[in-house]
Amino acid sequence: MSSFKRTTARERGFTLIELMIAVAIIGILSAVAIPAYGNYVTRARLADAYSGLGTVQTAAEEYWSNNRTYVGFDRLPATSANFSYSLTSATASAYVVTAVGRGPAQDFSFTIDQNGGRATPHAPTGWTTSTSCWIDRKDGRCVQ
Template sequence: MNKRLRNGFTLIEVMVTVAIVGILLAVAIPAYGDYVVRGRLSEAFTALGGAQPAAEQYWSNNRTYVGFGPINGLPANTAYFNYALSGASASTYTLTATGVGKMTGFVYTIDQNGTHATTGSPPGWGVNAACWVDHKGGACTN
């Protein structure tokens, strides 16, 4: 009896493997993209959270928020967010982080009362007047 050994894989086995890898990638790549976006959002949260005490310190020294800027603690613009002060008066202000580049559409604010708000976001993320949205669907963890 002459037995032939067959080495290698059949075409069916290779196609099944390719299909499984394709399905896994179809799920993993979008999930990873959302993970990267959430990581970049933390930049805005940290900057705004750090700027608020600086604004309060500025007010305690000057009794007004007018004139608060980069020298006093307003965050510098970065590759993903631009920061601005608006509505500055003797008793009110709003700090805004506006997404740029790959973060376009995200707009986060904090005011003199410490109220966090998401006033703009890309489709699917949602807005919220009481928190900073950090997950698709409008979920907030802060």
Template sequence: MNKRQAGFSLIELMIAVVVVGILTAVALPSYNSYMMRARLTEAFSGLAGIQPKMEQHWANTRSYAGFDADALGLMPRDSEHFTFTLTEASASAYVVTATGQGSADGFVFTIDQNGGRATTSAPTDWVTNDACWVDRKEGQCAE
């Protein structure tokens, strides 16, 4: 009585390994890019959220100076990926900065009193932009 052996041949296993390798080579860079864009939205939402609070302070006092966001708890909370600071505040101007840390190290985003958004620093393989917050290596602006 001849019994046929069940299982996979070496060629079939090698083909499966090659297919998984190709899929990984294609998918992993896309996934890493997606994860970085998700981390960057922490900075974008934090900076966009502080702007109305700064404008409310100006409407009440006619000055950006004296805005003690830390004491009032108005600054966005530092996260795993970004720290937020009020870097400049005068009677007529302010700049709030989000500085990357951890896996977002190297990124620095700002917003000013006119709503001007800028990417002032980025990792070496990324493009910066003085007119917007970039969320892709090519320097494409975040929407």
């Protein structure tokens, strides 16, 4: 006798139920993973503004220690794909620099002042704003 077992139609492939379960599992995982990935990408774009404004603060303090005024300060970060930077006010003793979102980050704006005060004056619908910190999540949590 032959040692080969004869396969029946039932043993050859997946049943329709098994395929439907696999598709349902993929759908559930996608429903969770895609929004989480989108939030992760947004937070990475916002980090561009945080690092740019942090650089501005250091440069502004250096300028003030050399000149004893912020008037004339112009060392702003270069415009990136996500943010442009502008000195929105500068006096002898105070300044405010604003990062305004561009492209995918267009609805965001962040500011920093001479005291290191951070604010999120504008954010997209569904996000919160803050007068005391930079927001990096929809639930209003501040950047540490």
